[in-house]
Amino acid sequence: MGLLEISLALLAIGFLIYKWSTATFKTFEARKLYFEKPYPLVGNSGGSFFQRRSFQKELSEFYDRTREQKLAGFFNLRTPMIAVNDPQLIKKVCIKDFDHFPNHPLVFHSDERLVNDMVSSMTDQRWKHMRNTLSPVFTAAKMRNMFTLMNESFAECLQHLDTSASLPGQKGFEVDMKALCNKLSNDIIATTAFGLKVNSYKNPENEFYDIGQTLVFTRGLGFFKFMLASMMPRIFKFLGLTIFETAKIEYFVRLVVDAIRYREQHNISRPDMIQLLMEAKKESQNNWTDDEIVAQCFIFFFAAFENNSNFICTTTYELLHNPEVQERLYEEVKETQGSLNGGSLTYDTVQKMTYMDMVISESLRKWSLAPITDRICTKDYTLTDEDGSKLFDFKAGDRVIIPITGLHLDERYFPEPRKFDPERFSEERKGELVPYTYLPFGVGPRNCIGNRYALMQIKGFLFNLLLNYKIEASPKTTKDLWESARGLNFVPSEGLWMHLVPRK
Template sequence: MDQWMIVVALFSILFVLFYKWSVAKYEIFSERGVAHEKPWPLIGNIPIKAMFGRVPVLKHMIELNLKYTGSPVYGIYALRDPMFFIRDPELIKLIGIKEFDHFVNHHSMHNNMQESILSKSLISLRDGRWREMRNILTPAFTGSKMRIMFDLIKSCSEEGVVHIREQVESTRDAGIDLEMKDYFTRFANDVIATVAFGLSINSFRRKDNEFFRIGQSLSKISAWSVVKAMLHALFPRLMKLLRIQVLDSTYVDYFSSLVNVTMKYRQEHKVIRPDMIHLLMEAKQQKLADLQDQSKDARYYAEFTDEDLLAQCLLFFFAGFEIISSSLCFLTHELCLNSEVQDRLFEEILSVHQELNGQPLNYDKLTKMKYLDMVVLEGLRKWPPAISTDRECCSDIELCDENGQKLFSARKGDVLQIPIFALHHDPANFEDPESFNPERFAEDRRVERSVFLPFGVGPRNCIGNRLALMEIKCIVYQLVLNFSLIPAEKTTHNLLDDIRGHGLKPKDGFWLKFKPRQ
């Protein structure tokens, strides 16, 4: 009996200690005067159903943001960690641009790749090393460099059109129904393969090619991946000690081998191909040249190694594989449901096609299409590729408006979330936000840039936004020129309710009907 009492007593003590640890941070918002809901022990304010993918996550974000209308900042406990959500446009400008030096880094929870190669990628780097890498990479994403890569992307777009046309001809029907997530994932896969890894792969013909198969496995968010990410957030030291990584190292090694073999072959055979590997190899050589006259210590801290180059290729893979395919799914979904917008877009595309008079589409013509630009921007407004971004405060600062009135006191270590999706769906920022209206981006109308953030904000925005826009516009041009996009039998008419869980995809997929234009 005494032994049982000791066991019960020890268990009770451990339970009490665990409980106190689980709620130890839950006074922060109250102490700081930040609006928030009462958290549950350990899980904080995360709905239990959301952990199992049963909550319409995007709709929940909108409702949560609107609930705190009038509050410039509101708080959410993500498990044990307090996160400050910034909804005031002036505060967003201060954090992202004007006081950027206090908010240079993303939250270190992004770095739960631990010692993996991705810890060297631009999104994971911090402070001076991030600035250095950003400066090295920026020349690779200028308009002139995009023009060089345009033909590679155009070729992938044309293959995508050929694939649909062949299917239509084989069925001898008036049109075909396609699940667009699979279609655009294959397109994005081919673009990333050719642009970032120097490979020509037609995933429409070679359905189960290795690059596509491994890419899907690596980008897929499984239940186990979510559990591992949560465990990294709760017990980072333990997970590092146990060497448990969120990403499967086998898949990462596959891409590492691809890049290393490609670089070695090009160096030995002096091969030049207008793609990302070539631009990064150029950037590396330029960096080495710039460091010739500097001290040995400076070279050590400023070096740009093959491993750094590989990390950026992997980052472009993750960004391109999922973000581009999702953005295109949402945009074509809106075009099929908004026939007037599609008809006007077709008129502009047909006009440009006739101006080309049989010549292939070129980068300059594509970028000068005003209505196409408006349509794409509205697609990114309603369905932004990143639903939120964050900044970590590196030192205490009082954030004040132009009149000197304090808006928020940020403290060192604060994690500030900018809820991009919710901001884009706030009627205070965009009138009738659930409608698809490209006219918002007409030249004579001003959009508040501090609340239009499809590629992030300030110096730490997405470095590849030009490349992303070129990919989206190129494939949309080809599809709308050749086909009418109309609703299919399985097309969902309420995406906000149908999208649940961690993958931004309706439960029945993105279905469209393609009807060839005469």
């Protein structure tokens, strides 16, 4: 084949790719919905796709440009999505008319084991039955017992930090909070979700941590496979690829199934997720399979591992930049410790820490760990305004997004949105919040079921950390986390460095 033929073949391939990558871009024009011009292949999310900014920042900027529109078209790569910007319409879509938008759209289509058995992937009645089964698992009473397991992981983390603090001739030491919290998050998931006791500080090469790291798809090969499965599912399947390695999935299935069998045979009880799911399965009328039970433990790697680690990172980052907030929180921590009379921290004690709750709430506002929540329309629906006038005709199959990051950083709802101000959530002021503008764990029946789990983890860890250390900036501390974050990674790849100074 000559040079001309090769050039023509490449041009033809390029043209076909261009046509494929823009095939959906007339969607909103035909339906008379406001949208911004998308770019081939990347749509309106080129900045995060090419690692120039974080997805949170990209969504926030898109929201700022389109917020005067109650609805706006957004292209996430090739996928057309309808952003609902108005709080009252969010209530309609996610709560009042939930039966038209009951499901999350599938992020990627896969027949892999466990993937479609996670409650977040389930749809319609199957989801409803599993959600009803799981709801009692996440009550305050159940979390109260599980908190004892978290306390053990907090203690191991502090022991690890104390080793660094005891080095002679230095006042304080540098720590990569991201690396530290990844290990903490790993150990807490291991003990609370899988019934496995590991210490990733003493044994950083432990099997659970190594395998768990391969399941995080915000970076590396995992990110590439995730994007390919989302954008080109047929090619992904044709190439015989899988999001997760079969051997890694089998490892987690064995962990849970073996634990269940052993506990049943030896009448053993432990206040962890496996135990709670065993009890929930007995009480449920649905005959859940082993895989469906394992999948609810497995989801912790996607819902909890990265998010809970980043949650601690962004909150401690704010504390080092706002020393007066840190000092006030430390005073509450000291006062709380005094009330324990030498006893261990409990779930109920944590719940009584009002300033801690204000700090955490403001952290969730400013650093939305989930930039959006999404729904898919399952039956045709006409959305109307408060006066009954028609706004838009949704069709079955339409994807909807709620721009959480945009709402949280909208100065109309949160004045000086880039300022870290826990007082927004004080008893005196939290009544001023406009409903459906603060959505850190989503909204409606499909909100995050594990919010209590996430909150007790960060509150328990901050209590222990601040009791023992003052958090300060180090020479390696990221100057501007918002500007430096890239893609799906909220925390820079080089880590999030801080300086810890022992209080004693």
